[in-house]
Every structure is written in structure tokens, then in C-alpha cells.
Amino acid sequence: xxxxxxxxxxxxxxxxxxxxxxxxxxxxxxxxxxxxxxxxxxxxxxxxxxxxxxxxxxxxxxxxxxxxxxxxxxxxxxxxxxxxxxxxxxx
Numbered sequence: 001x002x003x004x005x006x007x008x009x010x011x012x013x014x015x016x017x018x019x020x021x022x023x024x025x026x027x028x029x030x031x032x033x034x035x036x037x038x039x040x041x042x043x044x045x046x047x048x049x050x051x052x053x054x055x056x057x058x059x060x061x062x063x064x065x066x067x068x069x070x071x072x073x074x075x076x077x078x079x080x081x082x083x084x085x086x087x088x089x090x091x
Contacts, residue, residue, distance in 0.1 A: 008053065008065045015069025016045030023077045032081070040080055041073035048072020 020041030024034045049069045053060065060068070 007062065008049065008060070011062050011065040012045045012049040012069040013042060015049075015066045016042035016073045019045065019070050019073030019077060023074075027081075037077060040076050044076025045069035045073040048075065 017038055018041075020034070020038035023037045023041065024032070046069075049065055049072060051072075052068050053065070
């Protein structure tokens, strides 16, 4: 089990950083910042990956874990931008 976690952990980190980089590259005008997007992507990736790994399947492969991590990071970034914008506008 420990070996499996050691293999899947870097996939989640890589997925979070990739999603943060893509989010920053696609939305430079909104000025969120690369570090902010990367940290948010890492958090979303690790939370989603750990949840899926514990609840659904601990036998997922590296590609599946990378895609799950990208999905979690994307959800975290989109949710933050949706709610942050609403908080900034006071709505």
C-alpha cells in the first residue's frame, strides 16, 4: 500500500501543477497569479485524488490518477474563480 501511495502522489502533484499552469496561461488578464493557481491546483488535486483513491478504487493506474488529479484541480480553480469574483463584486 505504501508503495502505491508513493507512486500515485507524484502524479497528483504533477496534475495540480499542470492545471495551475494552464489556468494561469489561459487567464493572464484576470491577474490571479501563477503561485496562487498552482497552490490551489495542488490542493484540489490531492483532495480529489485521495478521495477517489479511498472511496472508489485503490487500484487506479498512474494515468487514471493523473486525470483524476487534473479534474480535481480544475474544479478547485473554477470554483475559486466563480466564488472569488462574486465576493469581489459584493454579490
